[in-house]
Amino acid sequence: RSGGPELFPIRNGVTAGLADAVVVIEAPTKSGSLSTALAAVEQGKEVFVVPGPIYNSGFSGSHFLIRDGAT
Secondary structure (H helix, E strand, O other), X not given: OOOOHHHHHHHHHHHHHHOOEEEEOOOOOOOHXXXXXXXXXXXXXXXXXXXXXXXXXXXXXXXXXXXXXXX
């Protein structure tokens, strides 16, 4: 086995590190997109979020990022 879910946070951090900025389209509270965005913030990268419907749980992580200062 070459890796499993336990390696996703590492992969997300590497992905954020390779990017100039991260754009999140839709991120539930527990998602790889949110993990990547948080890694980007830790690395001093810009994070952009496309807002979605406030009552759709698929955007709860996206709304968290916006409240936390993402553009």
